[in-house]
Amino acid sequence: MSTGLNDNEIISKVLNGDQQAYAGLVNRYQNYVFTLALRMVKSREDAEEVAQDAFIKAYKYLADFRGTSKFSTWLYTIVNNTGISFLRKKKLDIHSLDNEKVFEMADNRDSGFSANLVEQKSKLAMVNNAITMLNRDDAEIITLFYKAEQSLEEIAVILGLEANTAKVRLHRARTRLKEKMETHFAEEVKDLKPLSPPTGGGLRLNEQN
Amino acid sequence: MNENDKNSPPIGGAGGIEERLWNYIDGTAAAEEKTVIEKLLDTDTAWKAKYHELLEVHQLVQSSELDAPSLRFSKNVMEEIAKLHVAPATKTYINKKIIWGISFFFIAIITGFLIYGFGQMDWTARGDNAISKNLNKIDLSKFFSNTWINVFMMINVVLGLFLLDNFLSVKRKEFRKA
Numbered sequence: 001m002s003t004g005l006n007d008n009e010i011i012s013k014v015l016n017g018d019q020q021a022y023a024g025l026v027n028r029y030q031n032y033v034f035t036l037a038l039r040m041v042k043s044r045e046d047a048e049e050v051a052q053d054a055f056i057k058a059y060k061y062l063a064d065f066r067g068t069s070k071f072s073t074w075l076y077t078i079v080n081n082t083g084i085s086f087l088r089k090k091k092l093d094i095h096s097l098d099n100e101k102v103f104e105m106a107d108n109r110d111s112g113f114s115a116n117l118v119e120q121k122s123k124l125a126m127v128n129n130a131i132t133m134l135n136r137d138d139a140e141i142i143t144l145f146y147k148a149e150q151s152l153e154e155i156a157v158i159l160g161l162e163a164n165t166a167k168v169r170l171h172r173a174r175t176r177l178k179e180k181m182e183t184h185f186a187e188e189v190k191d192l193k194p195l196s197p198p199t200g201g202g203l204r205l206n207e208q209n
Numbered sequence: 210m211n212e213n214d215k216n217s218p219p220i221g222g223a224g225g226i227e228e229r230l231w232n233y234i235d236g237t238a239a240a241e242e243k244t245v246i247e248k249l250l251d252t253d254t255a256w257k258a259k260y261h262e263l264l265e266v267h268q269l270v271q272s273s274e275l276d277a278p279s280l281r282f283s284k285n286v287m288e289e290i291a292k293l294h295v296a297p298a299t300k301t302y303i304n305k306k307i308i309w310g311i312s313f314f315f316i317a318i319i320t321g322f323l324i325y326g327f328g329q330m331d332w333t334a335r336g337d338n339a340i341s342k343n344l345n346k347i348d349l350s351k352f353f354s355n356t357w358i359n360v361f362m363m364i365n366v367v368l369g370l371f372l373l374d375n376f377l378s379v380k381r382k383e384f385r386k387a
Contacts, residue, residue: 014295015295019290019291020287022287022290023283023287026282026283026286026287027283030277030278030283030286031275031276031277031278032275034275034276034277034278034282035275035276038276044276044278047276047278048278048279048282051278051282052282052285052286052289055286055290056286056289056290056293059290059293059295060290060293060295060296061295061296062295063295063296063297063298064296064298064299123269123272124272124273124274126269127269127270127272127273128273128274128276131270131273142270146270146271146273147273147275152237162382167237168228170231171227171228171231174231174263174266174267174270175227177266177270178262178263178266181266181269
């Protein structure tokens with residue numbers, strides 16, 4: 001196993017013929033890649049397929065990784081392209097999933113989060129569910145920024161946008177996430193202890209709830 | 210811009226409070242802007258309340274967990290790649306000499322046409338119609354009588370338009386950045 005090695009050292013080993021060294025990269029990034037794929041395709045089964053395809057493509061074209069960006073940025077670009085191709089193949093209109101449909105999909109996710117939501121009342125599950133309810137673009141950019149630890153410049157590269165557009169899109173995605181949390185998880189939000197400094201105002205709840 | 214961006218209202222409504230606060234929270238605000246926001250947070254309760262709202266969302270998302278694939282995921286990937294080999298880097302199998310050779314061929318043809326065209330012109334002629342009259346003297350039928358040459362020229366025209374389109378889009382991007 002190559003767990004103690006950094007990404008570039010593992011890549012060198014793989015390129016020198018040590019195929020098993022690639023497992024180090026798979027183990028290191030599988031959760032990130034899977035989460036990103038899940039945000040795009042909204043089903044665990046499909047996400048595994050996309051994630052697996054992305055790792056296979058990354059292996060096949062590893063010699064093309066020039067090291068001018070982080071390996072993770074290069075890998076997430078492959079995940080993004082693989083996810084888009086997958087959705088096109090499935091003839092899903094990637095922009096037409098309305099909120100209700102996404103909400104329904106979130107409910108049907110076999111991750112078990114939604115089924116246990118009432119019992120768990122976990123803020124983490126709530127956030128994950130709220131992200132799942134966002135459209136593909138919003139969920140993807142939030143995941144890249146917060147979970148995949150990519151800067152706005154790197155996100156712009158991955159999504160093929162200009163850095164400023166990526167920034168605006170991230171802001172809007174977070175605003176919509178906040179709205180989702182206020183609308184659909186008002187009870188859970190109410191139960192939360194503020195994470196912010198003690199003077200925190202807390203999330204403003206939707207008055208209808 | 211995607212559909213959502215088109216349909217969305219401006220962030221934070223008037224004055225873009227949310228946008229400025231997100232920049233502050235992300236640490237991307239300029240030093241001067243940072244000072245201004247800090248002052249506003251000390252004095253303006255609306256700004257303070259909005260800041261805590263956004264900070265809470267920020268921290269919640271930050272603390273959320275990653276989803277994990279099935280336990281066999283890593284094994285499945287390794288089994289699949291065992292059947293494969295790493296492909297050679299693109300730059301090693303695209304010979305630059307071939308690309309340069311093709312470019313030279315096209316440039317030579319274009320230059321040849323230009324030299325021939327200019328050679329046919331009567332540079333001593335004067336008057337408004339001098340150029341058009343001289344252009345009429347060029348006997349293009351010698352060159353465009355063959356179907357293959359016509360196809361070849363058509364491909365050149367399409368490639369030329371494609372390059373022009375690329376050039377203009379680069380210029381447009383540069384102009385927007387400026």
